[in-house]
Amino acid sequence: MDLRLKTLPFEYGGHTLQLCCNFNVLADLQANGELEEMLDEKRSFRNFTRLLAALVNEAANAAGLDLSVTDREIGRAVSWKEFRRIHGDVCALNKAPLTATIEVES
Numbered sequence: 001m002d003l004r005l006k007t008l009p010f011e012y013g014g015h016t017l018q019l020c021c022n023f024n025v026l027a028d029l030q031a032n033g034e035l036e037e038m039l040d041e042k043r044s045f046r047n048f049t050r051l052l053a054a055l056v057n058e059a060a061n062a063a064g065l066d067l068s069v070t071d072r073e074i075g076r077a078v079s080w081k082e083f084r085r086i087h088g089d090v091c092a093l094n095k096a097p098l099t100a101t102i103e104v105e106s
Helices: 023-031 045-062 071-077 080-105
Strands: 008-012 015-019
Touching (some): 015 045
16 A cells, blocks of 8 residues: 555646645645535535635645645636646545545544
């Protein structure tokens, strides 16, 4: 069983970031009262932009970059075509840390 968190390369602001939904991302979403919404299977555009912003911010921080984005900035930057291309992968990242925790506890 591979417990390493999944990553997804994503370009933003001239940087290629390795997105990973770790517990820092989940804690940020929880602090903003958004974590429970993110786990809902009926994901909205707003949930996607909030999640992607949290992922970008964590990846930038981990890479030592001075970069911080909001969900509104992500909404302006991501095209419909890109949304359709990465939506499933981004949402899968959100569940990865929770799935790994459940597997370890079983």
